[in-house]
Amino acid sequence: MSGPESSIVQFANVGLRYGTDREVLSDVSFTLYPGSFYFLTGASGAGKTSLLKLLYLAQRPSRGIISMFGEDVITAERRALPEFRRRIGVVFQDFRLVPHLSAYDNVALPLRISGMSEGKLEKPVTDMLEWVGLSHRVDARPETLSGGEQQRVAIARAVIARPEILVADEPTGNVDPEMAVKLLRLFEALNRLGTTVVVATHDVHLLRKVPDSLIMRLDKGRLSDPTGALRYPPRREQRAEA
Template sequence: MSAIVEFDSVGLRYGTGAEVLKDLDLRLPRGGFTYLIGPSGAGKTSLLKLLYLAQRPTRGRMRIFGEELSAAPRDAMPAFRRRIGVVFQDFRLVQHLSAFDNVALPLRLAGRDEADVIGPVRELLAWVGLADRAAAKPATLSGGEQQRVAIARAVIAHPELLVADEPTGNVDADMAARLLHLFESLNRLGTTILVATHDLSLIAATKGAELMRLENGRLVDPTGALRNPPRRVGEG
């Protein structure tokens, strides 16, 4: 199976500080479903930033969508980013837009006709339990509601790669299961998914998922009392 993302001895530092990611070698297979785990401060957020192209590696090689990132011009980045869906831990909703318009934003930026926007957005808002909150602005939504809007926005355009940071951290168990089903459905349609999470029950509920563990900026063998632990993706 071809890889959608490949790292070869990748390192990342901010400014002149110490490296926060060190010698990462990983391969995300196209169409795979992977969980990223590790303690707080391990570098998970920094790794996600590389994956959704908010940062470039400071050393090593990174390929995404078959392209060598170091050789890609900066003006190519927006086109790459449009192929990636991101669920941020802090939501990052556009505050002056309604829930409907936040979810519709990726479709409108892609130039979809409005007639092709309304139906999918309404359907997805209903799926995440927010059909009656479509007109609400983010400031009037609870944390869990904002999380669901953020997830709907990330998946509405069926991205090739979905990167999610603690996507079920602000929802109850029933909604977490519903959102997992949404991710699994998207994965079956071909989207490659990587989810950073501390929720071991979410991992155990995902059949066929793979697992990466990050500690002190390095990928290590997955450990812990996981029932039927997923296969290893990377090791340091």
């Protein structure tokens, strides 16, 4: 395995249990490399969502080591965690849109938090809403949007600030196949700009839609890598030609 200097995330012998229950993740070790695209697969209950929670720092492991951006996040002070999280975009399975904000304002939220002026954020927000097919719903609040529309707003919000890592939990679960492919193309475009993308999905058909992707498979809390994603960095010269 390559050293931390060539990685963006490293897990080493990570375990996770909730309370006194048995571990939901056991001895999970892997390395994520900058600018790579990963699919995380596995049956329902395999631990995909729990692993993603560790990746976007919503949960601390019960044991093991996690380093991100070259720093140990387990021993980092709590006040340092928000800075780490700002570098990570998250598409939640339950969307987590702010209910009193419009679609436009939900998507604009990360840019406002980063300090971007209203004049500068208008174009990227409107362009992003157009890309996900919601230019006609900019003023709609989440309660008036369908599940698929809420999902698209959540994705637009997650990618608008071009995060260094994008973590997506079943991001195409509430949209039709045509929109699912379009959203994957959005993730690919972000990936080509340098973002490391991790998409959790149970839909095996999606795995063929991104030919340059790597696959990590969870089975009862343990991780395997049928494409060698855990052992080797992707071949950058091949990605450059793709």
